[in-house]
Amino acid sequence: xxxxxxxxxxxxxxxxxxxxxxxxxxxxxxxxxxxxxxxxxxxxxxxxxxxxxxxxxxxxxxxxxxxxxxxxxxxxxxxxxxxxxxxxxxxxxxxxxxxxxxxxxxxxxxxxxxxxxxxxxxxxxxxxxxxxxxxxxxxxxxxxxxxxxxxxxxxxxxxxxxxxxxxxxxxxxxxxxxxxxxxxxxxxxxxxxxxxxxxxxxxxxxxxxxxxxxxxxxxxxxxxxxxxxxxxxxxxxxxxxxxxxxxxxxxxxxxxxxxxxxxxxxxxxxxxxxxxxxxxxxxxxxxxxxxxxxxxxxxxxxxxxxxxxxxxxxxxxxxxxxxxxxxxxxxxxxxxxxxxxxxxxxxxxxxxxxxxxxxxxxxxxxxxxxxxxxxxxxxxxxxxxxxxxxxxxxxxxxxxxxxxxxxxxxxxxxxxxxxxxxxxxxxxxxxxxxxxxxxxxxxxxxxxxxxxxxxxxxxxxxxxxxxxxxxxxxxxxxxxxxxxxxxxxxxxxxxxxxxxxxxxxxxxxxxxxxxxxxxxxxxxxxxxxxxxxxxxxxxxxxxxxxxxxxxxxxxxxxxxxxxxxxxxxxxxxxxxx
Numbered sequence: 131x132x133x134x135x136x137x138x139x140x141x142x143x144x145x146x147x148x149x150x151x152x153x154x155x156x157x158x159x160x161x162x163x164x165x166x167x168x169x170x171x172x173x174x175x176x177x178x179x180x181x182x183x184x185x186x187x188x189x190x191x192x193x194x195x196x197x198x199x200x201x202x203x204x205x206x207x208x209x210x211x212x213x214x215x216x217x218x219x220x221x222x223x224x225x226x227x228x229x230x231x232x233x234x235x236x237x238x239x240x241x242x243x244x245x246x247x248x249x250x251x252x253x254x255x256x257x258x259x260x261x262x263x264x265x266x267x268x269x270x271x272x273x274x275x276x277x278x279x280x281x282x283x284x285x286x287x288x289x290x291x292x293x294x295x296x297x298x299x300x301x302x303x304x305x306x307x308x309x310x311x312x313x314x315x316x317x318x319x320x321x322x323x324x325x326x327x328x329x330x331x332x333x334x335x336x337x338x339x340x341x342x343x344x345x346x347x348x349x350x351x352x353x354x355x356x357x358x359x360x361x362x363x364x365x366x367x368x369x370x371x372x373x374x375x376x377x378x379x380x381x382x383x384x385x386x387x388x389x390x391x392x393x394x395x396x397x398x399x400x401x402x403x404x405x406x407x408x409x410x411x412x413x414x415x416x417x418x419x420x421x422x423x424x425x426x427x428x429x430x431x432x433x434x435x436x437x438x439x440x441x442x443x444x445x446x447x448x449x450x451x452x453x454x455x456x457x458x459x460x461x462x463x464x465x466x467x468x469x470x471x472x473x474x475x476x477x478x479x480x481x482x483x484x485x486x487x488x489x490x491x492x493x494x495x496x497x498x499x500x501x502x503x504x505x506x507x508x509x510x511x512x513x514x515x516x517x518x519x520x521x522x523x524x525x526x527x528x529x530x531x532x533x534x535x536x537x538x539x540x541x542x543x544x545x546x547x548x549x550x551x552x553x554x555x556x557x558x559x560x561x562x563x564x565x566x567x568x569x570x571x572x573x574x575x576x577x578x579x580x581x582x583x584x585x586x587x588x589x590x591x592x593x594x595x596x597x598x599x600x601x602x603x604x605x606x607x608x609x610x611x612x613x614x615x616x617x618x619x620x621x622x623x624x625x626x627x628x629x630x631x632x633x634x635x636x637x638x639x640x641x642x643x644x645x646x647x648x649x650x651x652x653x654x655x656x657x658x659x660x661x662x663x664x665x666x667x668x669x670x671x672x673x674x675x676x677x678x679x680x681x682x683x684x685x686x687x688x689x690x691x692x693x694x695x696x697x698x699x700x701x702x703x704x705x706x707x
Contacts, residue, residue, distance in 0.1 A: 185274035186312030188296055189341030191289065191303075193350045194385070194578070200289055200303070200395075203278035206258025206271050207251040212243050215268030225249055225269070228261050251294065252276050277303075279395035285353050286392040287423040288523065288576065300421055302344070302576060305522050309580045309589070312341030342588060343581040347383035352376055355692045356388040360667075363685050364390050367672035373424045373555055374689065379563035379655060379664040382572035382593060384521075389424045426519075426526045429552035430668070433638030434489045434678070435653050436548030436558065440498050441486060441611065442565050443509040445604045449500035452607055454482045462492035464543040469495060472637075486611045487619025489635065491547045498546025499539065506542060507534045512599040513561040514571050520594065521556060521574045529553050548638060555651075559666045562653055564599050565608050566632065566661045571596040613658035616683075623683040624654050626690055628701030632658035633686070635678035640671070647671050652682035656690060662699060665689060 191200035208229065215221055222240050226233040229250050239247050255273070262271045277292040290301020297311065298304035315338030360372040376386040393402045401416055411419075422428070444450035460476035462469050471477065471491045477484070485493035498506060510516050510531075518526045531551040532541055544550040556574055564571045573593035580589040612632035615621045621633045633654030640647040650672055655664040667685045675681060 184272070184315035184317060184338050185296060186314050186338035187275050187340040188277060188292065188312060189310040189343045189580075191310070192343060192345045192581075193348045193353075194346065194383075195349065196345070197350045199279065199281060199284065199346075199348065199350060201278050201280060202275040204255045204273055205251070205276040206253040206255055206261075206273055208249045208253055208258065208261060209270045209272070210240055210247050210249060211245070211268050211270065212240075212247065213268075215240065215266075217267070221266050221269060224261065224264050224266060228257055229253065246270070281350065282394050282396060283392040284350065284357065284395075285348055285387065286395050286398075287389045287421065287425075288348070288387050289395060290421075291395050291398045301423075301523060302346070305524055306344050306577060306580075309342040310344060313339040315339075340583055343583075343585075345578045345581060346576045347378075347385060347578055348387075348576060349385045351696060352693050353386040353388065355689055355696075356386040356665075357390060357392065359685050359689045360388045360390040362688075363667070363669055363681070367669055367674065367681060369672045370670040371424055372670070372685075373668040374665060374685070375425050375555060375559055376663065376665045376689070376693070377559055377563065377574060379567045379572070379661045380570075382560070382563070382574045382595075383578070384574055384576050385663075387423070387425050389422075391420075393420050423523065423525070424668070424670070425555050426521055426523055427554075429527050429530055429554055430649055430670075431549055431552055431638045431640075432558050433548040433636035433649070433651065435562075435634045435636040435651055435666075437486065437489065437494050437546075438562050438565055438608065438612065438634050438653075439509065439513055439515065440494050440501075440506075440546045441482075442513070442600055442604060442608055443501045443506055444482075444497040445607055446509065446600055447501050447505055450482050450497050452481070452483050452611065456480055456482065456485055456490075456493045456496065458485070458488075458490050458492045460492075462495045462543070464495065464499070464539050467540050467543070469543060483611050483614055486634075487615050489620050494547045495543040498542050503534060503537045503542055506545070507537075509600075512571070512596075513564050515553060515557060515561055519554075519556050519560050519574050522577050522591075526556075527554050529557065548636065555666050555668050559653065559664060562634075562655070563661075563664055566605060566612070566655055566664070568602055568605050569598050569600040571599050609658055609661070612655075616654065616658075620679040621652065621654070621683050623679055624652065624687045624690075626687060626694070629656055629690070629694060629699070630658035630702060631656050631690070632661070633683070635683055637676060637678045648676040650676050650678040650680075650682045652678050652686050654683070654686045654690070656694060657699065657702060659702075663690075663693070663697065 187202050190198050193199050218240060222233060222236050226236045239249050258271045275296060277296060288301055290303040291299055292303055293299050298307040316336040356374040356376055360374045364372045372390050374388045377384045391402050399417065402420055457479050458471055458477035460471050460474045469491065477488050477490050480488060516529055518528060541550060560574055572595050575593050577591045579587050579591060582588050609632055612634060613630060616624050616631045616633050620635045624631055624633055631654055633652060636651045638649045640649060650669040651667060653666040655661040665686050667682045669682055672681055
């Protein structure tokens with residue numbers, strides 16, 4: 131083959147290759163321009179558009195009367211766009227001064243090469259407006275919202291609070307997050323290839339949608355009364371904490387839940403105590419303890435208030451009547467155990483009504499043993515003691531109790547007067563509500579309904595109820611006996627002239643039994659013949675006198691003296707009037 135022929139062949143091959151490559155490129159170009167044009171147009175827009183999210187206003191939380199107890203405050207987020215800054219030193223000086231930030235920190239943020247760098251969020255609106263007036267190139271001031279609680283400490287362990295992103299963290303704020311959070315909006319700004327925003331080009335906006343308004347059963351005035359009474363008792367008895375729950379026993383609506391000491395919802399990361407027990411604990415441990423809601427997160431041995439449940443089981447099974455006679459020598463021997471009465475000399479001869487007034491341990495041991503393990507546990511289940519209440523707050527604790535198959539005579543005896551197991555205060559309140567409301571097991575709750583921006587109801591919450599847990603006859607007998615406890619028995623310090631009050635006291639010794647630490651409590655309802663309100667007071671480790679009838683009953687008396695008239699519950703006199 132000569133050189134001419136070889137060269138001609140190379141040219142043909144080269145030309146063919148060019149044609150093939152050009153054809154492939156042409157096909158690819160057609161594909162991109164026709165079939166992928168929309169995709170790349172969107173990508174081009176993305177390159178030329180800068181997104182800025184606009185926080186949605188979180189829905190308010192209202193009390194039962196429409197009073198705002200969780201609201202929003204307008205704040206600002208200050209950020210910089212590096213490519214648009216014209217006078218870096220001036221920007222650093224202004225932001226350091228107005229935001230009260232370290233200049234070195236501001237310098238690092240301003241000099242950082244990024245599309246948009248946040249300098250500080252949750253800046254007061256007044257400060258944001260002042261920075262805006264400087265008209266600094268590259269500095270952006272965007273308004274958003276921060277949660278604000280107008281009553282500070284009020285119901286802090288119920289309401290909870292939100293984080294920096296306005297998302298619920300604890301309490302009702304997290305429980306009803308999906309209704310309260312709203313939907314964030316967005317601002318799209320057009321920029322050139324250098325990332326500089328173009329003037330005279332309209333922004334694209336997606337408006338934010340405000341969250342729903344949550345209406346609750348909390349009554350601000352009753353909550354205030356409860357916290358005042360609890361705080362007074364806390365100080366007087368140098369206690370660890372004092373809890374008070376106020377509820378409608380007919381439908382489970384919780385009017386107040388105080389757990390003192392409370393904390394400031396507007397400063398939820400500032401500790402509210404510097405007590406000696408704080409030594410050795412981390413800041414987070416201390417915060418978790420501060421946020422803890424003792425009414426539902428903690429369990430305790432209820433002591434004699436639990437005798438309401440034992441008495442109910444005894445009456446329902448027919449093992450005892452109000453006229454049944456007993457004799458208390460000051461103790462009762464069960465198997466190899468000698469279990470004493472709080473009155474070591476004994477109460478002597480007494481009826482079941484008298485034994486309830488006297489809170490006599492030997493009589494209630496006898497009633498529990500007569501009922502037996504199977505039926506005793508049956509009524510624990512019917513009255514909600516073996517299950518959580520289902521309250522609409524996170525972190526509800528479970529009952530700590532013996533498995534039924536492991537319960538012998540001694541265990542049953544101690545359980546009959548409220549020892550050797552643990553429940554939450556709210557569990558006991560629900561159980562006693564069932565005993566006095568005619569036998570309906572209700573679900574304690576705070577959430578009532580969700581409203582839209584115009585105040586229209588968009589959702590009404592419904593809660594489970596279980597009717598006929600006990601007979602109406604037993605209910606009437608229990609109301610009578612518990613009224614006698616207050617009228618002439620251990621609960622006489624809860625007597626309010628003109629009102630019929632029923633209730634039960636308790637003084638339970640904390641473990642270990644010889645520790646000298648006690649929990650004093652009282653549970654009371656009114657009016658005794660037709661209960662419209664029920665409340666429980668728990669005083670943890672009071673110093674000095676620790677009997678529930680002496681220190682807890684007066685707390686509920688003081689509370690009721692304020693809220694019974696407020697609720698328009700008329701005086702009807704005592705049963706003997």
